Amino acid sequence: MIKAVVFDVDDTLYDQKAPFVAALAPIVQLPSSFDLTPTFQAYRRQSAQAYARVASGSWSTTEMAVRRLNAALHAQDLPPVTPEAALAFQEAYVRELQHIKLFPGLAAALDRLKERYQLGIITNGHTDHQLAKVMRLKMHQWIDRDAILTSEEAGLAKPDPQIFTTMNRRLNLRASESVYIGDCYSMDVKAAKQAGWQAFWFNHRNLEIPDGDWIPDQTVENPAELQDLLLALTTLTKASF
Incomplete structure (x- = not known):
């Protein structure tokens, strides 16, 4: 029986691509119709390794900014940028992240979930940086600080399944009593399943499963479907799942 619902942060609670x-737009100066999704996905894939x-x-933080961005640009055969441009992008990105908002429907679903489940967050990244996002998203309304686990404080990063085990100890629950919701197949779905959790894939980028070894327990493809899935959890009987 599920007793805890735990979320990823980036591109799961809010639209990180925007x-x-x-x-990036003023840095690379591409037509507005140019689809930067592959560059964005490449940038995200490097997160755990870069940190x-x-x-x-x-790596220094400056070196990370330069190497990570240029590797992402290479995914679409875009020319590399100078260190100055990479740092300008990083500063602009941090500013843009100050305006993030929850995906539509999430707040209402969280209100209902909190009445029935323990709620938590597992996220890769520096603790201060990730907590700032959590605060901007007003997640403290639903999730206590001790139920938020960052890779920096855990000393582990997704896709290492041990970070999920660490969260089990925090929540005093068995792996089978926890479900994880995230957008990344390898870091969220596969890693959670390897740790013995259930995993719900918020596949709003319409990505293919790279292998068939670990199948999500549920897959949704847009915020409305995610809201419906979360609300369905609030109606489960004790025998469900």
Whole structure:
């Protein structure tokens, strides 16, 4: 029986692509019709590795900004940018993230979920940076601080399944009693399933499953479907799931 519903943050609670594109557009100067989705996805895929290299001291934060952005641009054969341009993008991206909002329907669903389940967050990234996003999204209305786990404070990062085990200890629950909701198949769905959790895939970028080894327990493709799924959880009987 599910007792806890735990969320990813980036591109799960809010649209992360919008601030990314807004910050990048003046840097690369592409036509407004140009689809930067592959660049955005490449940038996100590098998240865990990039933060790990900074944490280990092998990269400075400046070097991370430059290498990460240029590797993402390479995904669409776009020319690399200068270190100055990469840092300008990073600063603009941070500014744009100050205006993020929950996906439509999430607040209403969270109101209902809180009445029945423990709620939590597992997110990769620096603790202060991720908590700032959580506060902007007003998630503190539904989730206590001790139920928010970042990769920096855990000393582990998704897709390492151990970060989910760490959350189980925080919530004092078994893996089978927890469900994780995220947008990334490898870091969210596969990792959670490897840890023994249920996993719901918020696949609003319409991505393909790269392998068939780990199948999501549920898949939804837009915010309205996500709201319906979360509200359905609030109507489950004790025998369900």
